[in-house]
Amino acid sequence: MTRSEIAPASLAGVVILALVTVAALAAPALAPYEAGTRFADHVHAPPTWPHVRHEGTFRAPFIYPWRLVDRLEQRYEQDRTRPVPLAWFDEGRLVRSADDSASPFLLLGADRDGRDVLGRLLRGARTSLALAFAATLGALLIGAFVGSVAGIAGRAVDDVLMRVAEFVIVLPTVYVVLVLRGALPLVLPPGVVFGLMAGIFSLAGWPFVARGVRGIISSEGAREYAVAARSLGAGRARLVLRHLLPACTGFLAVQATLLVPAFIVAEATLSYVGLGFSDPVASWGAMLREAADVTFADFPWTLAPAGAIFVVVLAFNLLVQAQPLAARGPAR
Amino acid sequence: MPAYLLRRAALAALFVLLVSSLALVLVSFAPGDYATDLVGGIGADPAQVAAARAREGLDRPLVEQYATWLGRVLRFDFGRSLLYRRPVAELVRQRAANTAILALAALALATALGVPLGVLSGSGGGGRSGRALIRGASVLFLSAPPLLMVLVLVFAAARTGWFPVGGMTTAGVDAGIAGAPDWTSWMRWTSDVAWHLPVPTLALALPMAAMIERLIAQSMAETIGAPFILSARARGVPRGRLVWRHALRVALRPVAAVYGLIIGTLLGGSFMVEIVTAWPGLGRLTYDALRGRDVFLVAGCAAAGALFLALGSLVSDAAQAWLEPGASEMTR
Numbered sequence: 140m141t142r143s144e145i146a147p148a149s150l151a152g153v154v155i156l157a158l159v160t161v162a163a164l165a166a167p168a169l170a171p172y173e174a175g176t177r178f179a180d181h182v183h184a185p186p187t188w189p190h191v192r193h194e195g196t197f198r199a200p201f202i203y204p205w206r207l208v209d210r211l212e213q214r215y216e217q218d219r220t221r222p223v224p225l226a227w228f229d230e231g232r233l234v235r236s237a238d239d240s241a242s243p244f245l246l247l248g249a250d251r252d253g254r255d256v257l258g259r260l261l262r263g264a265r266t267s268l269a270l271a272f273a274a275t276l277g278a279l280l281i282g283a284f285v286g287s288v289a290g291i292a293g294r295a296v297d298d299v300l301m302r303v304a305e306f307v308i309v310l311p312t313v314y315v316v317l318v319l320r321g322a323l324p325l326v327l328p329p330g331v332v333f334g335l336m337a338g339i340f341s342l343a344g345w346p347f348v349a350r351g352v353r354g355i356i357s358s359e360g361a362r363e364y365a366v367a368a369r370s371l372g373a374g375r376a377r378l379v380l381r382h383l384l385p386a387c388t389g390f391l392a393v394q395a396t397l398l399v400p401a402f403i404v405a406e407a408t409l410s411y412v413g414l415g416f417s418d419p420v421a422s423w424g425a426m427l428r429e430a431a432d433v434t435f436a437d438f439p440w441t442l443a444p445a446g447a448i449f450v451v452v453l454a455f456n457l458l459v460q461a462q463p464l465a466a467r468g469p470a471r
Numbered sequence: 472m473p474a475y476l477l478r479r480a481a482l483a484a485l486f487v488l489l490v491s492s493l494a495l496v497l498v499s500f501a502p503g504d505y506a507t508d509l510v511g512g513i514g515a516d517p518a519q520v521a522a523a524r525a526r527e528g529l530d531r532p533l534v535e536q537y538a539t540w541l542g543r544v545l546r547f548d549f550g551r552s553l554l555y556r557r558p559v560a561e562l563v564r565q566r567a568a569n570t571a572i573l574a575l576a577a578l579a580l581a582t583a584l585g586v587p588l589g590v591l592s593g594s595g596g597g598g599r600s601g602r603a604l605i606r607g608a609s610v611l612f613l614s615a616p617p618l619l620m621v622l623v624l625v626f627a628a629a630r631t632g633w634f635p636v637g638g639m640t641t642a643g644v645d646a647g648i649a650g651a652p653d654w655t656s657w658m659r660w661t662s663d664v665a666w667h668l669p670v671p672t673l674a675l676a677l678p679m680a681a682m683i684e685r686l687i688a689q690s691m692a693e694t695i696g697a698p699f700i701l702s703a704r705a706r707g708v709p710r711g712r713l714v715w716r717h718a719l720r721v722a723l724r725p726v727a728a729v730y731g732l733i734i735g736t737l738l739g740g741s742f743m744v745e746i747v748t749a750w751p752g753l754g755r756l757t758y759d760a761l762r763g764r765d766v767f768l769v770a771g772c773a774a775a776g777a778l779f780l781a782l783g784s785l786v787s788d789a790a791q792a793w794l795e796p797g798a799s800e801m802t803r
Binding site for chain 1: 497500501610616732736738739746757761773
């Protein structure tokens with residue numbers, strides 16, 4: 140495995156993540172409609188693809204509107220006689236339909252409430268990614284703290300902390316998260332749910348970090364520079380913060396690339412089973428749950444969040460595959 | 472060796488007890504309990520709620536409830552499920568068997584796919600493009616955790632109609648093996664379960680096969696360059712034997728060491744698969760118990776899960792002892 144063989148994959152990962160992050164940040168401008176906008180005549184409407192050719196002549200990109208054929212079966216027919224032009228940079232949105240109320244521009248179709256799936260996907264990216272980043276930060280902080288304490292404190296403290304860490308590592312993360320979430324009230328405002336989930340994920344994720352940090356701290360602590368710092372009168376806190384933790388940054392970075400995708404999947408899992416975000420909030424897990432509530436076999440576009448999760452997790456995996464094995468720690 | 476096995480068994484029992492106790496206590500902390508859920512939400516008669524609570528012993532202090540539960544568990548009595556009105560042990564045994572069917576099928580498939588492909592790509596066989604293909608497929612499947620995989624497969628099954636989209640048996644087939652079943656009804660049950668297995672098994676097995684492939688490939692790539700392989704090659708050991716006997720035995724060691732963790736991953740993945748495909752296993756039971764605030768059932772499920780994990784780590788130790796005689800505590 141040479142460096143040159145890996146660089147393209149890891150570069151692809153970085154590019155994908157950058158694109159997703161920009162899309163999430165720019166969601167209000169990119170999404171054609173508000174997350175809650177409902178088109179009553181477009182429940183489960185299929186995607187409206189942009190066309191450029193109408194009756195043999197080329198023209199600016201436009202869409203063919205959907206005409207409701209059967210409301211009960213939610214069947215639609217394309218109205219090929221009436222092209223609706225796209226409106227660019229209209230009211231602060233990148234692109235939308237020129238006839239918004241009757242024939243909306245639904246690039247990824249509509250969901251069971253007639254809401255634009257693309258718009259919810261972009262806003263869901265904000266929720267899901269922000270949660271994963273917050274939880275990762277929490278797990279890294281707790282892990283670095285516990286790991287440092289275990290690394291410099293005496294044998295007894297070290298033993299206790301590492302036994303606890305190993306105990307949590309052995310348990311399946313899904314169940315740890317489920318039981319912790321199950322111990323809290325079910326119905327809560329979205330902001331509180333966000334905080335709770337970030338906290339719960341951090342509690343499930345810290346042990347991997349702590350074990351690695353402890354190893355680095357205790358081996359680095361025996362090296363000359365650490366001994367020198369101590370003999371010059373550096374206290375334990377200064378020794379760890381100033382001298383030993385910087386040695387862990389590489390390890391922590393790798394752990395972050397492992398934790399973020401794990402937490403994205405964890406959010407999807409919790410929301411899917413109804414213990415995370417729910418309806419008005421757009422998150423990838425909540426969207427998957429809504430999709431699965433009905434027979435999604437007829438409406439594959441409602442599974443778009445599954446595709447989004449796959450792409451983001453893949454991007455992180457491309458990054459991780461480029462890392463040396465030793466820095467990755469145990470498999471999960 | 473007997474002393475070692477005894478100590479392992481004692482540790483496993485302690486682990487099971489600890490996990491189920493933690494689950495029981497955590498879930499008991501949740502606001503509301505089985506009684507409020509049973510009698511009804513807003514406007515429920517407080518006297519009725521209190522009566523229901525007293526009947527199940529939920530009105531006593533947590534410490535007292537826990538002591539009673541612990542006393543019974545030490546006599547292998549896990550109490551009665553509040554939700555199902557049946558002994559917890561009986562319910563859990565049945566559902567755990569269903570999960571075991573699914574998990575073992577997935578583990579067998581993942582091993583059958585992952586080990587040979589990992590050996591092939593790690594030992595430099597299969598040609599340059601073949602190796603790139605295996606590696607690429609692994610990274611793709613690693614990025615599709617069971618949650619995504621099962622949604623995609625259920626979608627495919629619903630679209631094509633090739634496989635049932637949910638459940639473990641067709642209605643009525645289960646009744647055939649109740650009481651004193653004869654051979655034909657057993658055969659019918661087995662073939663029916665086998666027809667329901669592919670979708671959940673594939674969803675669980677494919678990401679795991681990718682994980683095993685990556686682990687083996689990395690470990691193989693490190694082993695194949697070792698001096699003892701070079702010397703075996705110099706002695707004229709044929710390539711096939713070199714890779715599949717000499718190198719594989721050593722390359723399997725790190726994989727055997729994480730087999731306990733693989734069981735945990737399997738249990739976690741099985742949870743999501745069971746929820747989506749309505750497989751009547753331990754995951755679904757845990758979820759129902761959590762939602763219904765059935766504290767004794769939650770504890771029972773946790774105990775069963777912990778038992779699976781403990782068995783997994785025992786198998787992992789046995790495998791390590793077999794692969795590396797002398798280095799393991801087990802053979803001493």
